Amino acid sequence: MFVTHGAFQAPQGSTSVNCTIASDANPRVPPASVDIRGNVYRIACAAEPGAGSVTVVSTYHLTMRFPSGAFKEIQYDDGSNWRPLPTIPAPGGQPYASVNAPGFGEYAATAPTGAAGESILTVIGRYLEFWGILAFVIVFGAIALIQELRRRHQAPEQPRKQG
Secondary structure, eight states, rough: BBBTTTSOOOOTTEEEEEOOOEEEESSSOOOTEEEEEEEEEEEEEEEETOOBOOOSOEEEEEEEEEEEOOOOOEEEEOSSOOEEEOOOEOOTTTTTTEEEEOEEEEEEEEEEOOOOOOOOHHHHHHHHHHHHHHHHHHHHHHHHHHHHHHHHHHHOOOOOOOO
């Protein structure tokens, strides 16, 4: 969550704003055409001292990480209904996306209902580079070790007799 100066308005006499972001274990049901991907997060802010009500004067920037697989957009539930927000995928794609958050409430990464999840090829592709480099290091490390052991165990050369 990134907030610019003046994005929130607190009551007269407040000196700061305290915001919380917490996972909601029992969010409202999303629209029938949407599946929630990962956790739903509730964002709330209160003025300090006194826990007074805070209003959003201008949008704030919210970035979410979502599970790999199908993803379409971040949706916002203001307490009355879920609605999709214009979502900006991170450069390079998954697993981050951002929105200009319009208020306090719940936010969730979503995908169309029934969208395909991860395939075995997606999972393999995610780890292929790591395992390839690890195999490379092991194979060439073993070759270097074998060569060193051979070098140490070779019989020393016999000096030639001159005669």
